[in-house]
Amino acid sequence: MVDVGTDPATGKRKQLTRTLGTLKEAQAEYARIAVRRHNGALVSRNKMTVNEWLDQWLAKKAEDLEESTISTYRVTLDRVRGRLGHIRLQELTEDDVEAWMLWALREGRIRATKAGPGLRVTSVEMSLARLKEALNRAVARRLVAVNVAQEVRIPRKARKAERRAKAEVPPWSVTEVHAFVRAVRDHRLYAPFLLSLMGLRPAEVCGMRWADLDLDKATLAVANTRTLVGNKTVVEKDTKSLAGERGLPLPAPVREALRNFKATQAAEELAAGRAYEGSGYVLVDELGAPLDVRQLRGQAYGVMAENALRRVRLYDARASCFTYLANHGVPDHLLARWAGHTDVRATKRWYVKPDVEDLRAAAHAWTGLTGLPTPVVREM
Template sequence: MAEIKKVTLKSGAVRYRTVVDAGRDENGKRIQITITKDTKTEVKNERDRIMHQRAAGALIAPSKITLGEWIDQWLEYKQRDVEETTIRTYRMALVHVTDRLGHVRLQELTEDQVKDCIDDIVANGRRKGGEAGTRLAVSTADGILTRLKEALGRAVVRKLIATSPAQYVRVSLADKKTDKRERPKARPWTVPEVQRFIGGIERDRLYAPLLLSLMGLRPAEVVGLRWSDIDLKLATLEMTNTRTMIGNVKVLEKDAKTAAGERVLPLPSKALDALKRFKALQAREKLAAGEGYTDSPYVVVDQLGIPRNTRHLREHAYRLMRELEMRRVRLYDARHSCLTYLANAGVPDHILAAWAGHTNANFTKRKYVRPDVEDLRVAATAWDSFHGGDQKAPV
């Protein structure tokens, strides 16, 4: 154990100093902590505290790493666990934090700094999709905070910090109320709207893929479908492949989003018939194009066999919505309408989750089942019977 030395500063002041061995870092480099105090007793007490924490495995060695540097390390670590598209989403979210707090040393980061950062992100965080520097959606800020908490939680595990300064930070209630008042949530289509759209696009070339989008499949799943995934005799569809977009520019082909996403679905008769007709149409298009046709395994291709992506499918759907003078909604949001319809039709929760490609049935119902006012009329009818004294009121 290093001795405690008396040190006389240029000013004449006397200090006491020692060096404590704090183990080794992740690269095997020796960590030493220098303790300088006014009295020998203070140095001894601090040395004993450090040695006790080291023995207990709770020592937090001093580090100069900044929050920005740690976030970069955490993103590199996360690449082991998540898809490229997810890492890109994490990086885009956390840039809001690194712009504001990236220079702060991780061990000096405070809860107040994190709270002020989140408040500023909500108030001024918009970077695109509107006027830069204006309010950002609370849901987006919540996502940023979730990623920051995860990164700081990992720093706690690595013993870079004792506790996470973001652990108890929340988006303020005032911001949540303002967001709810100024940013009403987009409503998915009602069942009648879905049915009107289906009826209006029946003669469209991409009727079959759009119909699949309107029976609960994700857009990336639809454009990732290959004809080998579909059994037209058994009327089944096997979902194992997706083609998603990075930055709305680059196509990334990968397996299903989760293990539950890999599923086999029975095809409703209308979808089965539409797929048969679409396959026959593609055969005629190939014959007409001759050598100009591109052979592709995918279901969703253009007249020359070139695969279409989610952006193409989305823009095509938006054009059809304009032509039909219908309210514009995202194809992805059609999942809400479809799954709500299945729930209202009495489909059991576990079947609902399996159809959607989810592991957790509670998640499916919480996030995707959204009854509208028409769905609730059965309850109003039940109250009419109750108030009228009918003991056989529907439930």
């Protein structure tokens, strides 16, 4: 029996009892516990399960995270709960986590009562990251001695296999952007589509209010977003980060398109009378009701299908925008500001994606290295 401190709730002395086979074993265990207590690393036994701890951890995280973010956390950890949630937190092992990871990669997509194909590497990695974060907090709370998931990694072979099986869809090239602009020139949502091509996130376009625009000064303020939680519930909130709250200049074609769209909405309001909602948002339907990101995407995909354009995510218009700006000499610090990032490395890593034609100037420059003359191309 070892004294291990006092209960903070009652002030009573707390003791641990261990039963061992010999006096020598008991003395060794007593010394081990005493040392861990002295070092502040003693973990008292408890019967809490992984699920119970995740519930507590998520409830605490919800105090500091946006509703959409905590919803993502819950979905991400739900992938873990089914196979690991019933295990006692202190009995969870690295082998348990490793086995879950391999199962998730092979057959983690649950279909009704049976397993389906494996989850994507990114999905498994996100679940692992959240589990590691929760277990790190459990270590800090002295509920467990170590984070057993800390060294679990996605096998390199799994990453390579996924890359071979699914090629990344590149964003639109400049030529494809031109084709899309021509296709939407007479579309009712021409102005919101141009805002997307300016690099605004779909949630930022949906959250844009007329009050955020100064058409006389040709500026806009990104300060509000409307996103979907669980692909169903619309949530209105401020920007993704402090850097996301930013002011941007309006290019002349975008300002003109917005002026026309505002006039269109005024005519629609007059025609609808009392049926018009008057929500104050830029992106609304003919009766003034705000559109959500799914509806905006649906309109864009409809244009792509009708005009035989290569289908890409509307979100990837950001990559087309920032790649073009980077290729045309916009400095890194301005590029990050336009994107709504604090660190330009994030902008360049995720959104600057030069294609073969973007590298053509480098190919011409290479000729100077050799000293060879540039051949004159003769038309046939």
